[in-house]
Amino acid sequence: xxxxxxDYGIPHLRAGSVLELAHLQGRVTAIDRGRQLLVERxxxxxxxxxxxxxxxVEWDVFARRARLDxxxxxxxAELSGETKAFLSAYADGVRAGxxxxxxxxxxxxxxxxxxxxxxxxxxxxxxxVERTLGSSALSWFAIxxxxxxxxxxxxxxxxxxxxxxxxxxLPGVYQQIRLACPEFDVAGLTFPGVPGxxxxxxxxxxxxxxxxxxADYQDLYIEELRATPAxxxxxxxxxxxxxxxxxxxxxxxxxxPVAVDIVETARGPVISFGDAAGDGVxxxxxxxxDGVxxxxxxxxxxxxxALSLRTPARVASDLGFDALLPLLRATTxxxxxxxxxxxxxxxxxxxxxxxxxxxxxxxxxxxxxRDDRNRWVPVPxxxxxxxxxxxxAPMDRFDVxxxxxxxxxxxxxEDHGIDFAPPxxxxxxxxxxxxxxxxxxxxMDTSMPAESAExxxxxxxxxxxxxxxxxxxELKPLFTECGYDRIFAPWxxxxxxxxxxxxxxxxxxxxxxxxxxxxxxxxxxxWGERHLLHPIQLPGQEVDFPEVRLSGSRDCVLNTxxxxxxxxxxxxxxxxxxxxxxxxxxxxxxxxxFGASDDPDSxxxxxxxxxxxxxxxxxxxxxxxxxxxxxxxxxxxxxxxxxxxxxxxDLVPGLVPQEES
Numbered sequence: 197x198x199x200x201x202x203d204y205g206i207p208h209l210r211a212g213s214v215l216e217l218a219h220l221q222g223r224v225t226a227i228d229r230g231r232q233l234l235v236e237r238x239x240x241x242x243x244x245x246x247x248x249x250x251x252x253v254e255w256d257v258f259a260r261r262a263r264l265d266x267x268x269x270x271x272x273a274e275l276s277g278e279t280k281a282f283l284s285a286y287a288d289g290v291r292a293g294x295x296x297x298x299x300x301x302x303x304x305x306x307x308x309x310x311x312x313x314x315x316x317x318x319x320x321x322x323x324x325v326e327r328t329l330g331s332s333a334l335s336w337f338a339i340x341x342x343x344x345x346x347x348x349x350x351x352x353x354x355x356x357x358x359x360x361x362x363x364x365x366l367p368g369v370y371q372q373i374r375l376a377c378p379e380f381d382v383a384g385l386t387f388p389g390v391p392g393x394x395x396x397x398x399x400x401x402x403x404x405x406x407x408x409x410x411a412d413y414q415d416l417y418i419e420e421l422r423a424t425p426a427x428x429x430x431x432x433x434x435x436x437x438x439x440x441x442x443x444x445x446x447x448x449x450x451x452x453p454v455a456v457d458i459v460e461t462a463r464g465p466v467i468s469f470g471d472a473a474g475d476g477v478x479x480x481x482x483x484x485x486d487g488v489x490x491x492x493x494x495x496x497x498x499x500x501x502a503l504s505l506r507t508p509a510r511v512a513s514d515l516g517f518d519a520l521l522p523l524l525r526a527t528t529x530x531x532x533x534x535x536x537x538x539x540x541x542x543x544x545x546x547x548x549x550x551x552x553x554x555x556x557x558x559x560x561x562x563x564x565x566r567d568d569r570n571r572w573v574p575v576p577x578x579x580x581x582x583x584x585x586x587x588x589a590p591m592d593r594f595d596v597x598x599x600x601x602x603x604x605x606x607x608x609x610e611d612h613g614i615d616f617a618p619p620x621x622x623x624x625x626x627x628x629x630x631x632x633x634x635x636x637x638x639x640m641d642t643s644m645p646a647e648s649a650e651x652x653x654x655x656x657x658x659x660x661x662x663x664x665x666x667x668x669x670e671l672k673p674l675f676t677e678c679g680y681d682r683i684f685a686p687w688x689x690x691x692x693x694x695x696x697x698x699x700x701x702x703x704x705x706x707x708x709x710x711x712x713x714x715x716x717x718x719x720x721x722x723w724g725e726r727h728l729l730h731p732i733q734l735p736g737q738e739v740d741f742p743e744v745r746l747s748g749s750r751d752c753v754l755n756t757x758x759x760x761x762x763x764x765x766x767x768x769x770x771x772x773x774x775x776x777x778x779x780x781x782x783x784x785x786x787x788x789x790f791g792a793s794d795d796p797d798s799x800x801x802x803x804x805x806x807x808x809x810x811x812x813x814x815x816x817x818x819x820x821x822x823x824x825x826x827x828x829x830x831x832x833x834x835x836x837x838x839x840x841x842x843x844x845x846d847l848v849p850g851l852v853p854q855e856e857s
Contacts, residue, residue: 197209197210197211197212197216197217197219197220198210198211198825199220199224199825199826199827200820200823200824200825200826201823201824201826202814202817202822202823202824204791204792204800204803204804204814205228205791205792205793205798205799205800205803206372206373206374206792206814207224207228207372207373207374207792208373208374208376208383208817208820208823209221209224209373209374209375209376210376210377210820211376211377212377212378213377213378214282214377214379214521214524215281215282215285216285216377217375217376217377218282218283218285218286218289218391218392219285219286219288219289219292220289221286221289221373221375221391221392222285222286222287222288222289222290222291222292222293222297222391223289223290223292223293224289224293224373225289225290225293225371225388225389226289226290226291226292226293226294226295226297227293228371228388228792228793228794229367229371229388229389229793229794230293230294230295230794231367231734231737231794231795232367232388232389232734232794233290233295233297233305233388233389234247234295235247235248235734235735236305236308236388236389237295237296237297237301237304237305237389239255239259239305239308240259240264240265240268240301240304240305240307240308241259241264241265241304242255242256242257242258242259242260242264242265242444242446243256243446243447244256244735245446245447245448245449245454246446246447246448246449247449247735247736248449248735248736249448249449249450249451249735250448250450250451251735252735253446253448253454254681254682254683255683256446256454256456257446257454257456257681257683258467258681258683259308260444260446260456260458261456261458261459261465261466261467262311262465262467262505263458263460263465263510264304264307264308264311265300265304267303267304267307267509267510267513267515268300268301268303268304268307269300270510270513271300271303271509271513271514271515271517272299272300272303273513274513274514275517275518276518278521279517279518279520279521280299282391282392282520282521283299283300283302283303283391283517284299285391286299286302286391287299287301287302290389297389301389302389302390302391302517303515303517305387305388305389305390306387306389306390306515306517307509307515309369309387310541310542313362313408313542314412314413314414314507314541314542315410315411315412315413315414315571315613315615316414316415316416316505317684317686317687317688318615318687319415319416319571319572319573319574320416320468320503320574320678320680320684320687320688321337321678321687321688321693322334322337322572322573323500323573323574324674324678324679324680324688325337325674326573328673328674328676329670329671329673329674333704334572335700335704336697336700336701336703336704336705337693337696337697337700337701338614338615338697338700339615339617339618339696339697339700346361346603346617346621346750346755346757346768346769347359347360347361347406347407347408347601347602347603347755348361348407348600348601348602348621348625348639348753348755349405349406349407349545349547349599349600349601349602350547350598350599350600350601350625350626350629350638351405351547351548351549351555351557351596351598351599352549352555352598352629353549353553353554353555353597353598354549354551354553354777354778354779355549355635355775355776355777355778355779356403356404356405356547356548356549356774356775356776357405357635357638357639357773357774357775357776358405358407358547358601358773358774359639359770359771359772359773359774360385360395360396360406360407360770360771360772361755361757361768361769361770361771362768362771363732363767363768363771364729364730364731364732364766364767364768364769364771364789365731365732365733365734365771366731366732366733366734366737366739366741366789366790367388367734367790367791367793367794367801368771368772368788368789368790368791369387369771370385370386370387370396370771370772370788371385371386371387371388371788371792372384372385372772372786372788372792372814373385373386373393374816375392375393375524379524379525380399380524380525381399381400382397382398382399382400382524383397383398383781383784383816383818384396384397384398385397385772385774385786385788391520392520392521392523392524393523393524394520394523395544396772396774396776397523397524398776398778398781398784398816399524399526399527400527400778400781401527401528401550401551401778402526402527402528402529402531402532402548402549402550402551402778403548403549403550403776403778403784404523404532404536404546404547404548404549405546405547405774405776406544406545406546406547406560407544407545407601407602407603408542408544408545408603409542409543409544409545409559409560409561409608409609409612409613410603410605410609410612410613410615410616410617411542411543411559411561411563411609411612411613412563412570412571412612412613412614412615413507413508413541413542413543413561413562413563413564413612414505414506414507415463415505415506415564415566415570415575415582415584416503416504416505416506416573416574416575417461417463417464417503417504417506417574417575417576417577417582418501418502418503418574418575418576418577419431419461419463419466419501419502419503419504419577420502420577420578421439421459421466421502422436426438427439427441428441428459430459430461430462430577431577431578432461432462432463432577432578433577433578433579433580433583434580437461437462439459439460439461439462440458440459440460441457441458441459441460442457442458443455443456443457443458444456444458459502460504461504461577463504463506463577464504464505464506464507464510464511465504465505465510466502466503466504466505467503467504467505468500468502468503468680468681468684469502470500470501470502470503470679470680500678500679500680501574501679503574504577506564506584507541508540508541508561508562508563508564508588509540509541511584512540512562514540515540515541516538516539516540516541516561518538519535519536519537519538519539522534522535522538523535523536527550528550528552529548529549529550529552529554529555529556530556532546532548532550532556533546533548533556533558533593536558536560537560537591539560539561539562540561540562541561541562542561543559543560543561543562543563543612544559544560544561545557545558545559545560545601545606545608545609546558546559546560547599547601549776549778550778551778551779554595555595555596555597555598555599556593556594556595556596557593557594557595557596557599557601557608558591558592558593558594558608559591559592559593559608559609559612560591561591562588562589563588563589563591563612564584564585564588564589565584565585565586565587565588565589566582566583566584566585567581567582569582570582571613571614572614589611589612591608592607592608593608594608598629600622600625600626600629601622602617602619602621602622602625603616603617603621604616604617604618604619604621604622605619618751620751621751621752621753621755624641624752624753625638625641625753628641628753635775636775636811636812636813637811638753639753639754639770639773639811640747640753640754640811641752641753641754642747642748642749642752642753642754643749643752644723644727644747644748644749644752644754645723645724645747646722646723646724646727646745646746646747647722647723647724648722648723649720649721649722649723650720651722651723651749652720652721652722652723652724652725652726653715653718653719653720653721655723655726655727655749655758655760655764656718656719656720656721656726657709657713657715657718658698658709658760658761659695659760659761659762659764660713660718660761661698661702661709661712661713661761662691662694662695662698662760662761662762663761664712664713665694665698665701665702665705665707665712665761666690666691666694666761668705670705671690671694671701671705674690674693674694675690691761691762692759692761692762694761695759695760695761695762696750696759696760698760698761722745723747724745724746724747725745726764726765727745727746727747727748727749727756727758727764727765727766728743728744728745728746728764728765728766729741729744729746729756729765729766729769729789729809730765730766730767731767731789731790732767734794737796739796742802742805744805744809746766746769746809748766748769754770755768755769755770756768756769756770757769769789770789770808771788771789772786772787772788772789773786773787773808773811773813774786774787774813775813781816781818782815782816782817782818782819784815784816785813785814785815785816786813786814786816787804787807787808787812787813787814788804788808789804789805789808790802790804790805790808791803791804791805792804
């Protein structure tokens with residue numbers, strides 16, 4: 197086993213077998229991203245507050261209620277023997293690098309990145325809109341929500357390029373890596389904590405990339421709960437049913453433990469209790485009047501209905517990880533597509549090209565078959581009309597000459613969702629692609645340059661218009677209590693939602709924005725002075741981050757998003773950029789916003805930031821002789837034969853998780 201590095205510290209791994217390679221990937225990830233792995237594992241287990249304190253209680257409550265760790269264990273149990281061995285070898289490698297890890301931890305971490313990436317929070321928002329403004333107002337907000345994506349991908353024969361958009365986190369959500377063994381040699385982007393290469397990969401003769409298909413695959417059900425001498429029951433389609441109830445305690449660093457009650461109905465885990473938190477319903481033998489908060493966090497009670505979450509992964513005990521190894525072994529477009537036929541969630545739009553010049557477009561994942569209203573709002577659990585039907589919606593797959601995916605409504609996705617992005621980005625990319633514009637220039641295309649005072653004036657005016665709408669009497673009902681827990685505020689806060697859907701709200705109300713705010717009254721200043729990169733840092737990490745002025749905006753190909761009316765700072769944007777060249781892999785290139793390491797003292801912590809900001813890319817080095825080999829670190833002796841300790845304490849200086857009470 198050998199670890200090679202390029203000038204940016206990107207790991208290129210070589211091993212004699214698939215399992216040796218998985219072990220090496222786990223060890224190297226523990227070395228390069230150990231702090232991040234610790235945080236993400238604790239998130240998946242609902243135990244981050246034991247490390248980071250009260251600020252993380254809301255997440256831990258949600259993770260426990262949504263049963264992320266239990267789902268990870270169930271999904272692992274249903275995997276093929278080969279995939280289990282693959283995940284187990286990776287877990288052994290992570291542990292050898294000094295981080296506690298279980299074979300199912302990778303499944304839990306994957307859920308952390310995607311449970312709120314879906315559509316169910318938008319249904320909470322639409323229910324609030326329908327309740328306060330009426331169903332006619334739903335169309336005003338019919339635009340990609342704040343938890344959505346701004347991802348782009350485009351393909352021509354033999355080349356794929358693009359840039360996924362997510363929350364900008366430091367360290368980054370994606371890790372650049374190359375994995376080589378006698379069976380395959382694949383370079384791509386992986387989630388730290390997950391073996392293989394999932395969403396973006398180049399295997400030599402074939403390459404693939406994804407965008408969010410904007411499919412609706414998560415449902416919310418309004419649950420009616422009642423206490424009986426035999427325990428808690430929920431009203432289902434055939435009458436009252438027993439439910440699973442658990443009572444757990446969350447340890448909180450520097451504060452008292454927090455009790456959380458967990459309820460799972462036949463539909464799924466109850467993630468928001470609403471009125472149930474105030475009516476004395478008994479959960480696990482304790483009631484609200486006994487001092488146990490059903491909502492989990494102090495003051496977290498709400499006034500809305502109890503809502504359960506139903507997802508394909510929980511229903512089928514399958515996240516699609518049996519696709520990982522076939523994906524790595526694929527050498528043709530059809531083999532990539534066949535591998536992704538096993539995918540579950542999130543539902544992706546996939547572009548593939550191979551050395552024959554084929555370009556294949558498909559949707560990958562599982563979308564339930566059910567009533568159309570399920571897509572819009574929470575639906576009554578007791579009404580059989582809203583139950584899931586057997587099977588899954590069929591996914592399209594077809595050859596194309598060229599393709600552009602930008603979360604927009606397309607033939608392969610339109611039947612699967614309602615929250616699509618406006619078509620502007622896709623149309624602009626198509627225009628540039630047809631004109632022969634280089635991929636790097638398409639990545640950076642924008643009408644909002646950082647140095648432009650006019651761009652700054654335009655966005656300042658739109659923010660002023662959005663704030664003027666906050667005080668409109670027609671919208672005042674939106675600002676009443678929505679009834680959901682605080683963790684869902686990014687999706688349910690009217691201030692942000694009005695900004696996200698500004699044009700639709702203005703059209704719905706029949707208002708002229710210039711009549712609300714005179715554009716000439718807004719002072720001009722360069723857009724980049726306010727549109728600053730503002731990554732979310734790991735708990736306990738306080739890096740003195742440099743000022744980075746950004747071009748771009750929500751509606752541009754360079755989709756550096758901010759929330760109109762709320763803040764001009766950029767929290768979402770391209771979390772990677774890539775150009776995959778199948779004819780000559782050495783012409784491929786890639787970049788991430790920050791660097792290969794999560795250690796602030798490493799030279800590779802922020803060394804890609806200047807490239808990312810300017811639109812430059814790092815060459816993908818494929819010649820092993822041009823890479824620098826480094827010795828594989830020795831195993832931590834005490835971690836091999838003995839049970840793995842909770843963590844290596846100095847991974848996050850001064851922070852050690854508290855034990856569960």
